[in-house]
Amino acid sequence: RLSAGTAPQGRLLCGPGLRRSGAGLLVTKCGLLRHRPGGGGAYWVDSQQKRYVPVKGDHVIGIVTAKAGDVFRLDVGGSEPASLSYLAFEGATKRNRPNVQVGDLIYGQFVVANKDMEPEVVCIDSSGKSSGMGIIGQDGFLFKVSLGLIRKLLAPKCEIIQELSQLYPFELVLGMNGRIWVKAKTVQQTLIIVNILEACEYMTAEQRKQALAKLSGN
Amino acid sequence: FMQRGLDSQTKKQLEEEEKKIISEEHWYLDVPDLKEKESCIIEERSFLRCEDLVYGRMSFKGFNPEIEKLMIQMNSKCKEEEIEEDDKMEADVSDEEMARRYETLVGTIGKKFLRKRDQRVLKDDDEDEDDEEGNSNTRPSKRAKKMFLKPQD
Numbered sequence: 001r002l003s004a005g006t007a008p009q010g011r012l013l014c015g016p017g018l019r020r021s022g023a024g025l026l027v028t029k030c031g032l033l034r035h036r037p038g039g040g041g042a043y044w045v046d047s048q049q050k051r052y053v054p055v056k057g058d059h060v061i062g063i064v065t066a067k068a069g070d071v072f073r074l075d076v077g078g079s080e081p082a083s084l085s086y087l088a089f090e091g092a093t094k095r096n097r098p099n100v101q102v103g104d105l106i107y108g109q110f111v112v113a114n115k116d117m118e119p120e121v122v123c124i125d126s127s128g129k130s131s132g133m134g135i136i137g138q139d140g141f142l143f144k145v146s147l148g149l150i151r152k153l154l155a156p157k158c159e160i161i162q163e164l165s166q167l168y169p170f171e172l173v174l175g176m177n178g179r180i181w182v183k184a185k186t187v188q189q190t191l192i193i194v195n196i197l198e199a200c201e202y203m204t205a206e207q208r209k210q211a212l213a214k215l216s217g218n
Numbered sequence: 219f220m221q222r223g224l225d226s227q228t229k230k231q232l233e234e235e236e237k238k239i240i241s242e243e244h245w246y247l248d249v250p251d252l253k254e255k256e257s258c259i260i261e262e263r264s265f266l267r268c269e270d271l272v273y274g275r276m277s278f279k280g281f282n283p284e285i286e287k288l289m290i291q292m293n294s295k296c297k298e299e300e301i302e303e304d305d306k307m308e309a310d311v312s313d314e315e316m317a318r319r320y321e322t323l324v325g326t327i328g329k330k331f332l333r334k335r336d337q338r339v340l341k342d343d344d345e346d347e348d349d350e351e352g353n354s355n356t357r358p359s360k361r362a363k364k365m366f367l368k369p370q371d
Contacts, residue, residue, distance in 0.1 A: 012259050015268040020259045036268060044268045055264045059274045107275065132275045132288045154271040161276070169279030176265070176274070184281075 017045025048148040052077045052177035054113035061175030077177040088122035090130035105136040140183030149201045
């Protein structure tokens, strides 16, 4: 039982992997303890896993599996399918329904996600704007990686993304549930990007630069 | 149990006994009051709040211009100064010109909707303003017009 012994001087954020018990904190996951001093201090455990657990506010990529009346069933990689109402799109009304088919990819955020209720996804933010969420377009390639890599890629200054962006124009959507969607001009370019993203989890920075140098040479 | 003609004293005694019994039966906490701990610790299950994660949709080298605009928008939410500067730069007409235009605009459109009487008043007012002496002729004539003119016998 690990307890953070310092007296907090204000609101302390206790992130994933940590739980409050009595006066101290309990660690619930294995990993590295991270600390962020800014904004009142935050501690969390940086752990690695492949299985996603829905968390409120997370942006995820979901696959539409079924249409049940006014609600779509989305597979987000969690323990149960999430629901998405047809009114949760920008500019959707009862008469103006969004054109969503089974098998479409949706980029949305969780509005309800706890262990007692079925998770709900919406494609609209609190002010009513879609801000990039919604149906992801045609073509492209969807694949799954571990959650740790996604967080690495979403870090503010990610070298991998910067290096890749020098190669050729492409579009990328990262979901916190471990899913990445890539689209480039040709199928070959798309597959190259996919392979690099999958492999860069276990490559060191040098190996990655070598691989990219080979590609940009070709 | 209740007997008629009980003395007031015995009645009081009985009441006090009843109250005692009741208060003993009342549950009360023997434990000292736990101080309501102000939870200084907020639990958060999402990584988004802990690490400053960037927005998930990205586009590079102009593949999808809308998403590139979004990227700039989302990632500069932290830096609000940049957004304000952009707005200032984009204004074609400066603020001063706008103010001048509006001044005259309000006047001209306002005149359009005045009724006839008011329009005359406006004209007279303008004349009055022009002649600083003030035409005393016009004023009594205005008053005369407004009052009911008795037909001369």
